[in-house]
Amino acid sequence: MAAGDVTRRASITAPSMHRRPSARRGSLIKNPQTQSQEVPWDIIDRCALPIVLCHALAVVLSALLNAMHISQISVFTLFLWFSISVTGSLWFYHNLQVTAAGKAVLVTGCDNVLGNALARRLDDLGYHVFAGFQNKAGNIDADMLKEDCSGRLHTLQLDITSETQILSASLYIVDHLPEGAQGLWAIVNCESWCALGELEWVPFSVIRRAMEVNLLGPARLVQVMLPLVRRARGRVVLASSILTHVAAPVRGVHAASMAALDALAACLRRELKPRGVDVVVVAAGEYTTGSAWLSEEKLLEQARDMWKRLSDEQKGAYGEDYFEQALRSLEKYTKSADGDLTAVTRSLSDGVTRTFPLARYTPVSPREKLKSLLAEHLPRSLYEGLYSD
Numbered sequence: 001m002a003a004g005d006v007t008r009r010a011s012i013t014a015p016s017m018h019r020r021p022s023a024r025r026g027s028l029i030k031n032p033q034t035q036s037q038e039v040p041w042d043i044i045d046r047c048a049l050p051i052v053l054c055h056a057l058a059v060v061l062s063a064l065l066n067a068m069h070i071s072q073i074s075v076f077t078l079f080l081w082f083s084i085s086v087t088g089s090l091w092f093y094h095n096l097q098v099t100a101a102g103k104a105v106l107v108t109g110c111d112n113v114l115g116n117a118l119a120r121r122l123d124d125l126g127y128h129v130f131a132g133f134q135n136k137a138g139n140i141d142a143d144m145l146k147e148d149c150s151g152r153l154h155t156l157q158l159d160i161t162s163e164t165q166i167l168s169a170s171l172y173i174v175d176h177l178p179e180g181a182q183g184l185w186a187i188v189n190c191e192s193w194c195a196l197g198e199l200e201w202v203p204f205s206v207i208r209r210a211m212e213v214n215l216l217g218p219a220r221l222v223q224v225m226l227p228l229v230r231r232a233r234g235r236v237v238l239a240s241s242i243l244t245h246v247a248a249p250v251r252g253v254h255a256a257s258m259a260a261l262d263a264l265a266a267c268l269r270r271e272l273k274p275r276g277v278d279v280v281v282v283a284a285g286e287y288t289t290g291s292a293w294l295s296e297e298k299l300l301e302q303a304r305d306m307w308k309r310l311s312d313e314q315k316g317a318y319g320e321d322y323f324e325q326a327l328r329s330l331e332k333y334t335k336s337a338d339g340d341l342t343a344v345t346r347s348l349s350d351g352v353t354r355t356f357p358l359a360r361y362t363p364v365s366p367r368e369k370l371k372s373l374l375a376e377h378l379p380r381s382l383y384e385g386l387y388s389d
Contacts, residue, residue: 041362041369042350047090054082096355098185100126102178103232105352106169106225108132108160109191114239116141117345118190122352123149127185128178132158132169134191152178160191160217166224173228183231186352189218190239195253198326200314201306207253214257219264226277235278237351238265239344242283242364245372250326251286269359278359280351284344285364 058078065071105122109115110131119131129152133142136157146155154176158169173184193213195206222236229236243255244262262281269279307315307323343363351357362369375383 039366039369041364042347042358043091043094045358045360045362046094047087050086050090051083054086055079058082093356094354097353098355100353102128102180103185103234104128104130104173104177104181105186105188106130106132106173106184107188107190108158108221109134109189109239110145110155111135111139111141112190112192114341114344114348115188115190116145117341118188118348119145119153120149121345121349123153125349125353126152127352128152128154128181130154130156130169130173130176132156132160132191134159160189160221161212163220166221170224170228173225181232183234184225184228185232185234186237187222187225187229187235188237188239188348188352189221190348191217192239193257195257196250197253197306198250199252201310202253203309210253210257211260214254215260215264218261222268226272230272230275230277233276235280235351235357236265236268236272237280237282237348239348240265240281240283242285242362242368242372244283245375246368247375278351278357280357280359280361282344282347282351282361282363284347284362285368 055075058075062073062075062078065073105127107115107119107122107129110119111134115131119129123129129149131142131145131153133139133155136142136155142155146153154172156169156172157165159165177184191213193210195202195210197206218238226236238261240262241255241258243251244259247255262283265279265281272279303323307320310318347361347363351361362372364372371387374386378386
């Protein structure tokens with residue numbers, strides 16, 4: 001499968017390219033009473049290393065006290081005392097939030113469910129929100145967002161691959177900043193172009209488009225908006241994917257563009273740290289990186305068109321059965337019940353609202369988290385032996 005031909009004639013596109021139900025109509029934001037329990041990976045990631053260090057410190061201190069005959073206190077007692085103290089301090093530190101009053105946030109990709117839901121959430125929290133739509137004119141979601149939210153929310157025409165629209169948006173934001181605001185508190189990029197398919201199958205126009213939307217567009221957006229963010233000593237929040245750490249067939253183009261964005265964010269974080277600007281990456285699971293809301297009919301239609309585009313030699317090399325099998329492996333992305341965006345929206349919101357945000361949030365399933373950790377720390381040959389797709 002390939003995502004998104006530039007002409008949009010047979011392409012599996014990111015959610016921003018097709019009409020979907022809005023967040024208020026409840027397609028992918030599950031009801032709080034029915035959603036599955038979220039794993040608090042952000043808290044675990046923040047506390048894991050300090051707790052390990054607490055144990056190491058307890059071992060060393062206990063040995064010294066015993067050797068010097070000062071105390072016979074056990075390692076466990078010291079570890080427990082250190083852990084409670086450190087965990088309590090980290091919990092307080094983790095939950096500190098900035099004041100929303102007088103702070104403005106730009107959210108791109110509000111055509112898609114994720115950006116739309118985030119704009120609503122930030123508006124509910126009291127932020128001034130500039131919601132960017134790739135196609136604002138005649139967009140029902142834009143009209144509903146404006147109608148449902150407070151007067152603090154502004155909708156913008158903003159295609160992040162358009163230099164003109166980025167510059168126009170920056171001028172509009174400057175003119176409509178809340179009173180007393182020194183600049184833009186945060187940029188949150190939720191725009192995504194999801195390209196699915198083995199590399200040989202994907203038209204080059206699709207690869208170019210994926211890079212324009214997932215890497216070049218966000219880079220140019222940050223360049224233009226950064227002076228405003230720097231004046232507010234705010235932050236840049238970028239939506240990425242867990243696929244950057246987990247290699248998998250059929251997802252190569254999308255994973256490559258997301259990995260490039262991750263690398264850019266890592267360098268940008270070090271560049272902006274001396275200037276008081278945080279850079280946050282939210283690496284979501286596969287179901288929330290642009291493909292959770294594909295329709296099965298569209299998927300099949302685009303697959304048939306892609307098969308027609310292949311040469312006779314390519315069709316013979318892969319075979320229709322293999323192509324069909326690859327297609328069926330993507331059917332899970334058409335099941336909207338699996339696409340709960342609650343954890344991802346919360347992570348993006350935390351990147352904006354926390355006083356001390358994490359550098360990287362991973363709102364993923366336990367299985368994806370384990371796979372990512374193994375991919376990072378196991379020898380490559382062993383990992384590929386365990387996960388031979």
